Amino acid sequence: MTDLQNPDLHAPDLHTWLSQQPHGLRTFRTFQQKLEILSKDDPEQRGVCRLLSGLVGNYVETFDEEPLPVAVADRAYGRLLDLVASLDLKGNPDRRLADINRIASCDLLN
Numbered sequence: 001m002t003d004l005q006n007p008d009l010h011a012p013d014l015h016t017w018l019s020q021q022p023h024g025l026r027t028f029r030t031f032q033q034k035l036e037i038l039s040k041d042d043p044e045q046r047g048v049c050r051l052l053s054g055l056v057g058n059y060v061e062t063f064d065e066e067p068l069p070v071a072v073a074d075r076a077y078g079r080l081l082d083l084v085a086s087l088d089l090k091g092n093p094d095r096r097l098a099d100i101n102r103i104a105s106c107d108l109l110n
Contacts, residue, residue, distance in 0.1 A: 055108060056108075
């Protein structure tokens, strides 16, 4: 597991870490913390990190202090994992724009 304080955290670590986690809200909250670290360590990724964090934040807010159905958690986790796996943070500008648009249009619940 990647340490949250690791100064060498980068995008592939996010997918590796996420793929090893349970599907609960705590994982999504911790993922947001990891995005914050990545955003600080790699300023070129701030936009992607902010969009991903917003996506995850909306999901967390929906179920904060509410029961989280297992099927919903599994589906949201799978969508997030697939989305993170599809990102190419070192890609050319066209690829990066496509990634940004894909994140912006993603909904973890529907």
